[in-house]
Amino acid sequence: MDKQRLSGCIKSTATLIAGAIIYSIGTQCLISPANIAPGGAVGIALMFSYLTNLPVGGLTLMVNIPLLILAWFFLSHRFAIRTGITCIICSSFIDLIVAPYFPMYGGDRLISSLYGGIVIGVGMALIFLAGSTTGGSDIAGYLLRKKWPHISIGRFLMMIDGIILSSSVLVFHDIDAALLGLICLYAETKVIDMILYLSSASCKVLIVTQHPQQICTQIIRNIERSATIISGKGAYSGDDTNVVICTVRKSEFSDLKKINEAADENAFVMVTETNQVFGLGFRNFSEAIS
Structure with a gap:
């Protein structure tokens, strides 16, 4: 039994790390250079990074910290701890490994948004398989549903990501930012669904x-x-x-x-x-x- 638990723990950790690396590559190498914000905490971080030139990973963690504190008090300690660890791992990989050593894609923004969504989707699916999440919209959706239980989490996520996509037009001064961000978000969602139970929620x-x-x-x-x-x-x-x-x-x-x-x-x-x-x-x- 102990060996089985140890084996499961090692497998989950390896899956989480692999997912975090893939997620970080998609975010830093494909999405960040295209100046788009495909929703979630990382979308907010990408907009602040564009305005301040601060690292994306650190900004993503800063956006998630208040959400994690709220999750600790209003959702679940276990959920907050597990998500917090994942956020720290992803943010560290983005700033300390991917940003300094991986090349940035500087080609067509449509290709960047499409393949960025695919790569991020693969990374997030692995993180889900490890039993965790990347925080951001997921935490906000659960918190809002505690206040308004008659509204589904899916609708809250759509509203949150819609606000972020709309804000990206003002930050990047480019309406294409929202349109490309929507393509990225769609590709990301489809890849996650394809990997996890073939589109079943x-x-x-x-x-x-x-x-x-x-x-x-x-x-x-x-x-x-x-x-x-x-x-x-x-x-x-x-x-x-x-x-x-x-x-x-x-x-x-x-x-x-x-x-x-x-x-x-x-x-x-x-x-x-x-x-x-x-x-x-x-x-x-x-x-x-x-």
Whole structure:
């Protein structure tokens, strides 16, 4: 069990570092030279960097610090710590490794925005697979939803990124900045979705196990979601068993896999991609017709 946990920890750390490096390359080498701000904390940092010539990584961390403090008090200590560590790693890679030693792309801005979005999307997907996020809009979206729970996180993210894209026109004095930023954001989102469950925002997981309560306890404690336990009987063996039903977001699935592997290596797991989920922690039922 200890070896399994150690192996999982090493794998997660390696995935996080790989994602942070790829994310940093896309941001510094492709997006920064094109003078576009594709949403999120890094978009704000890119605009301030353009105005002040300060390093992008340090500015990104400065933008995230107040959000992380709010996340500590109003969301989850675990989420704030994990996201904070990721922010520090990404910011350090941007300023200390990528900026001094990697070449900057100086070609067509359309190519820069498109491939920048693809590269950043790959990096963010790996970070999600490691069970973390890059902060920024994600934190702001969750915080705003605490205040206005009837509005979905997706809509909050659209509003936040829309404000950042609109502001980039004023900062860069170029309407193309917003249009190219939108292309970058679209490419980034599509790549993340393609890597994580082929465009599904969430997934439904059915776990046939002899240890349902242990799995559910860890789901509640570590992912901060709930689950449903259904009693069943094996058709072939005739033995009593249990089925745990849980729905999680794409960035939370790697944590659920670790929980299941640690609790019951012999569990039978079925994963179904879900395009829409309504209910507590996801979208409201009123949004089904919007």
